[in-house]
Amino acid sequence: MAETMIGARKLDHLKLCLEMDVEYREKTTLLEDVHLVHQALSDASFDDVRIETPFMGRTLKAPLLISALTGGVPEAESLNRDLARAAQELGVALCLGSQRPMLKDRDAARSYRVRRFAPDVPILGNIGVQQAAQVGTDRTADLVRSIEADGLAVHLNIAQELSQPEGDRSFPGGCATIRALAKRLPGRVMVKETGCGLSRETAARLKACGVRTVDVAGAGGTSWPRVESLRKTPKQPQRTWLDEWGIPTAASLWEVGGLGLTVVASGGIRNGLDVAKSLAMGADLVGMALPVLRSHGRGAVEAGGRASRPPFGNDVGGRGGYDGVVRFLSGVITELKTAxxxxxADDVAALRRTGPVITGRLKEWISSRKRR
Ligand SMILES: Cc1cc2nc3c(=O)[nH]c(=O)nc-3n(C[C@H](O)[C@H](O)[C@H](O)COP(=O)(O)O)c2cc1C
Known part of the structure; x- marks a missing residue:
């Protein structure tokens, strides 16, 4: 696909995600069925709650990941720079958006070169499994080296491809590609969904390919089929069953548990309580995409969807931009420590040991899958 088309599509995606209702409507993360048990008699103090977490060979100050958003278009430069600065300030990890534009145009690398803004935190590059299969292991590994990333997120997005008129219809060589990458970049490959979740079967196959880290990116947050329907028919955005497809994030966390993988929870995580529940369900780290994008573009959204300033540029009024991202994520960290x-629980390991109560549809999901 021509670079200009990819660039235009990326801008469409950013604008739709900033301004329209791009989330699941019927389906939720099912985190509402996960309950942390209140402990009234506490000996701890807020400042003693420890949330440092190891990830990709570095230590994070908080178990958070800014999930993949964008790159490759000029508008992404300031956004990625602000995300990197915020990640460094708060000591959280950053996953960049798809580096597909770099495969066609070396100049596209500018928007991904953010290491100087975040020297101490894990940064992950990003590529779709189909693009990696097309260009091979050497060129894919080079994407990581050329932006001084710590690792590579390989994204799986078949529901989005199938909902795009110009998207892929066949998906050959995925496993072999992932196996070769896991061998080439040992311990540095994370395989992620983009909002439809990972099943136990898929996670087990990924493990057999040598993958050690997965990001479930489950259903309940941003729906990529929904984004694509909005792109096709912005005036009459009919909801279809495909908009609601996927494994709810909490169910996906249960699915991938117990396989010995490092697990990132994401997809519909919107506050610190969601983060705490995800960690209690076994996640090692928790990621967010849409709320981070919106905290950055807050000025544009508050202007009624019509941007009063370049939506991805510097924040003029101090409401969004770098400040907006730091404010949002700091709030999430405070909520997490409160929960x-x-x-x-005075550290993340203790939170995992608390054993949350599981009710409702999540309980049904688990018992139905256990019976298989
Ligand atoms: C505007 C936007 C662009 C995205 N681009 C990418 C991408 O390039 N690569 C990728 O792996 N995921 C991408 N994602 C998916 C997110 O990383 C994440 O998996 C998904 O949106 C679910 O998380 P959320 O509910 O917090 O948004 C993008 C998400 C958004 C909102």
């Missing part, structure tokens, strides 16, 4: 204190 941990209330659940009687």
């Amino acid at each position: 941990m204190l209330l659940a009687g």
